[in-house]
Each structure stands twice: as C-alpha cells, then as structure tokens.
Amino acid sequence: MKQLLLLPIVVLLLTGCAGDRQARHAYDEARYLFEQGDAPQALKYYRYAADHAHSDSLRAAIYSDMGHLLFNEGMQEEALSAFRLAYQADSAQHDSLQMAADLCDIANVYRTREVDDSCLVFFQQALGLAESDTLLTAGINSQLAGYHLWHQQYAEAKSLLLPAIARNPNDAGLRFMAADLYCHTGPRDSASFYCMSLLHEEEVVHRQMGHRWLADLLLQEGRTEEAARHLQQYELLTDTLMEQTDTEALRHINALYDYSRQVEQNAKLQHRIVVAIAAIAVLVCLLAALLFYFRRRRMHYRLKVQQLEHLLAEHRNRDSQTALRQQQILTETPIYRHICRLLSDSTPHSMTDEDWHILSDTVEKTHPQFHQRLREFHRLSPQEMRITLLLKAGIAPADIARLTAHSRQSVSSTRARLFQKVFGRKGSPSEWDEFVETL
Numbered sequence: 001m002k003q004l005l006l007l008p009i010v011v012l013l014l015t016g017c018a019g020d021r022q023a024r025h026a027y028d029e030a031r032y033l034f035e036q037g038d039a040p041q042a043l044k045y046y047r048y049a050a051d052h053a054h055s056d057s058l059r060a061a062i063y064s065d066m067g068h069l070l071f072n073e074g075m076q077e078e079a080l081s082a083f084r085l086a087y088q089a090d091s092a093q094h095d096s097l098q099m100a101a102d103l104c105d106i107a108n109v110y111r112t113r114e115v116d117d118s119c120l121v122f123f124q125q126a127l128g129l130a131e132s133d134t135l136l137t138a139g140i141n142s143q144l145a146g147y148h149l150w151h152q153q154y155a156e157a158k159s160l161l162l163p164a165i166a167r168n169p170n171d172a173g174l175r176f177m178a179a180d181l182y183c184h185t186g187p188r189d190s191a192s193f194y195c196m197s198l199l200h201e202e203e204v205v206h207r208q209m210g211h212r213w214l215a216d217l218l219l220q221e222g223r224t225e226e227a228a229r230h231l232q233q234y235e236l237l238t239d240t241l242m243e244q245t246d247t248e249a250l251r252h253i254n255a256l257y258d259y260s261r262q263v264e265q266n267a268k269l270q271h272r273i274v275v276a277i278a279a280i281a282v283l284v285c286l287l288a289a290l291l292f293y294f295r296r297r298r299m300h301y302r303l304k305v306q307q308l309e310h311l312l313a314e315h316r317n318r319d320s321q322t323a324l325r326q327q328q329i330l331t332e333t334p335i336y337r338h339i340c341r342l343l344s345d346s347t348p349h350s351m352t353d354e355d356w357h358i359l360s361d362t363v364e365k366t367h368p369q370f371h372q373r374l375r376e377f378h379r380l381s382p383q384e385m386r387i388t389l390l391l392k393a394g395i396a397p398a399d400i401a402r403l404t405a406h407s408r409q410s411v412s413s414t415r416a417r418l419f420q421k422v423f424g425r426k427g428s429p430s431e432w433d434e435f436v437e438t439l
Contacts, residue, residue: 023053027062034065039073050085060089060098067105071112080109097136100129104140111147119147138167142174149177154185172201176209183213184381192217208237219417220383222409327394330366335359336393343399350405356386363392373439377422387414391436397429 030045046066053059067082087102107122123144130136142164148157158181165174175197182191191213198210211234218227330336335358342349351359364370370392374380380388383404390400397415401408415429422435 020052020054020058023049023051023058023062026052027058027065030062031065034069039069043069056089056092057095060086060093060095060102063089064102064105071105071109076109076113080106083109096129097133100126100133100136100140103129104143108143111150116151123147138164142171142177146177149180152184154181157181158185172198172203172206176206179210179213183216188217188220204237204241208234208241211237216417219413220406220410222407222413224409224413326366330362330393333362333366335362339390339393339395339403343402348402348405351403356389359389359393360385363389367392367439370439378418380418384414384418387411388418388436391415391433392439397433 026045026049030042030049033039033042033045043066046062046069050059050062050066053062063082063086067079067086070076070079070082083102083105087099087106090098090102103122103126107119107126110116110119110122123140126140127137130140141160145157145160145164148154148160157177161174161177161181165171165178168174175194179191179194179198182188182194195210195214195217198206199214201207201210211230215227215230215234218224218230335355338355339351339359342351360371374388383406386404387400390403391397395403397411398408401411404411412429415432416427419427419429419432419435
C-alpha cells in the first residue's frame with residue numbers, strides 16, 4: 001500500500017528531472033544561438049526551456065538570459081516581464097545576490113524608458129540586498145554613477161565613480177565614464193588622462209569618444225593642429241561604427257528571414273502562405289523603417305539648415321532701428337555698465353556667478369526667447385553659453401577673452417566650433433557672431 005502511495009511521487013520526481021534535462025538542453029542551445037547572432041531562434045529555445053524547466057535555479061537563469069536578449073533587441077516591455085520572472089524564481093530560492101542582480105536589470109529597463117523614479121527605487125533595493133557582497137555593491141554603484149552622469153548630476157556621479165575606479169582601475173567602462181565626467185567638470189589634466197587611456201581600448205566607441213573629447217580639450221587650449229588629428233581619428237572611427245551598425249542591421253534582418261523560412265517549412269500546409277507573407281512583411285517593414293529613419297533624419301537636418309538660413313535672412317532684412325534700440329536698452333543696464341568697469345580696470349577681473357546670472361536675465365529681457373531659440377539648435381556648455389551671452393551683449397571678442405580668463409584663440413575656436421555644430425559645416429567665428437545677432 002505504501003509503495004502505491006509513493007509511486008505518484010516518484011513519477012513526479014522523474015518527470016521533473018526529465019523536464020529539467022530537456023530545458024537544460026534547450027537553454028544551452030539558446031545560448032549558443034544567441035552568441036552566433038541568431039536572436040529569433042535563440043528566443044524560441046529560451047521560451048521552450050522556460051516552459052519545461054522545473055527547478056527555480058534553472059528558471060531564474062533562463063528568464064535572466066531571455067530578458068537580456070529581449071532588452072538588446074529593443075523589446076523593453078517583454079524584457080521587463082522576463083526580469084521580473086527571474087526575480088521571482090531567485091526569491092523562491094532566497095538567493096539575495098541574484099535577486100539584487102535581477103533588480104539591477106529591472107532598473108536598467110526603467111532607465112532606458114526614462115522612468116527615473118522607478119529606476120532609482122530598484123537600484124536602492126538592489127544595494128540593500130547586495131550589502132554582504134562588496135564586488136556586487138561596487139558594480140551597482142558604478143551603474144548608478146552612469147545614471148547620474150547621463151542626467152548631468154556630476155557631484156553624485158563623482159562620489160560613486162571614484163571609489164569604483166580605485167577598486168578596478170582597469171575597467172574600460174569606468175574610465176569611459178570618468179573621461180566624460182572630467183571633460184564636463186574638470187580638471188583638464190584628469191580629463192586628458194582618462195581620454196588618453198581610452199585610445200587603445202578594444203571597443204570602437206571608447207576610442208571614438210576618447211579622440212572626440214581630446215579634440216575638444218585641445219581646441220579649448222588653442223592647440224588646433226593636435227585637435228585636428230584627433231578629430232580625423234574620431235571621424236574614421238565614426239565611419240567604422242556606422243559600418244558595424246549597418247552590418248548588424250543586415251544580420252538581424254537575415255536572421256529574421258531565416259527564422260521565418262524554418263517556421264514555414266515546419267508548419268502545416270494551410271499556414272505556409274500566411275507565414276511567408278508575415279516574413280516578407282517583417283522584412284519590408286524593417287527596410288521601410290530604416291529608409292524612413294534615414295530620410296527623416298536627412299529631412300530634419302535640411303529643415304534645420306533652412307530655418308537657420310531663414311533666421312539669417314530675417315536678421316539682414318530687420319529694421320536696423322529696432323536692433324539699435326534693443327542694443328541701446330541693453331547698454332543702459334547696470335550689468336553692462338559693470339562689465340565696462342571691469343574692462344576699464346588695468347587689472348584683469350573675472351565675472352562672478354551672480355554677474356553671469358544677471359547678464360543672462362538681462363539678455364532674455366531685452367531679447368525675448370533668446371535662450372529658447374538657442375536651445376532649439378544646440379545645447380551649450382556653461383563656457384559656450386557665457387561667450388554667447390557676451391557676444392549678444394555687444395562685447396568684443398578680445399574683451400570676452402579677458403572676462404572669461406581665456407585666450408583670444410580659445411574664444412575664436414569656441415565660436416567657430418559652435419557654428420560647425422549648429423550648421424553642420426565649417427565657418428568662421430564672425431559667422432557665429434552673425435547667427436547670435438539673429439536670435
């Protein structure tokens with residue numbers, strides 16, 4: 001009698017073991033296909049493995065890998081569901097470290113979707129679970145540093161990034177974030193050091209941005225020849241990156257096509273035509289989306305240039321008396337007289353933060369919507385904005401160099417660089433000055 005009672009339990013255990021073996025085999029096949037770049041086929045095997053897995057540890061690994069695949073393919077909602085299932089499986093095992101890793105994955109999905117509150121909540125929960133593992137805690141803090149850096153919260157990013165670099169100075173990702181941080185906050189020596197450390201990294205984007213940031217630093221110092229060499233390398237690496245992106249897009253399209261062909265061959269006769277049409281529709285939609293994206297991007301650039309040219313034409317045709325009245329009003333303001341006093345003094349003086357704030361408000365009052373129009377074309381750094389405000393106030397470039405404690409060459413390079421960023425072609429500093437007058 002007891003043997004008969006035990007029989008169903010034995011059958012269930014054997015069934016579970018067999019299911020886990022099948023799931024493990026499918027999981028290994030899915031990982032292999034994903035490494036080969038066949039995401040659609042890999043996803044098929046991941047789902048099969050998830051449906052047949054019985055142990056929580058295996059289900060957690062399957063859903064975690066599936067989530068990363070879906071996330072890489074841009075399917076964020078599906079990736080979020082997979083990461084949540086991985087968290088549930090790890091919770092059933094009371095594996096706090098894996099739960100922390102799952103929460104980080106969930107936080108990164110919300111970060112991509114720009115849901116900042118949820119992102120920070122899940123990162124903090126992950127830190128709470130990872131307290132006993134210093135390595136995992138450091139990894140989470142480095143991801144939080146990247147979050148703060150993306151949102152230009154440089155003080156918070158620095159407080160998390162520096163300890164992570166001290167623990168792992170050879171991590172290219174950490175040095176990439178450090179280069180970005182110091183290029184925006186200084187000092188320049190630190191920015192230059194971390195940018196130089198990226199020039200021989202394996203990742204193309206690391207080398208690309210290393211050259212770009214170094215070029216910007218050298219231009220600020222007036223070392224135009226060295227900056228030109230780095231800009232040339234930046235352009236070459238940008239072309240390489242675009243070629244890799246195009247190759248990846250074609251590979252993805254081919255993988256989808258091969259997957260559709262295999263489904264067509266294995267399906268019943270009455271479904272073959274439907275599957276073939278669906279595969280072709282996917283290809284057409286992908287190609288149409290790519291064409292639409294590039295056409296829209298090109299059209300957006302053309303419209304932007306046309307808008308800039310229209311502004312310049314408007315400015316040339318504008319009533320000169322109106323412009324003179326606006327400039328006269330600005331020259332009668334207290335901040336303008338204060339600037340003139342600073343320039344008349346033989347001892348060089350710099351403007352305070354309060355002076356810059358007053359000048360910004362004064363320019364906006366005398367030239368309404370100046371800041372809004374400027375932001376429509378380009379987001380300026382603090383130094384670039386200060387130079388532009390002084391230009392709008394009618395201050396000569398030589399005097400701007402004194403007020404900003406920079407060389408004349410640095411001010412000229414900044415103006416020329418701003419014109420190239422906005423118009424997409426090289427121009428002289430005076431052309432940027434003319435554009436600023438139109439706003």
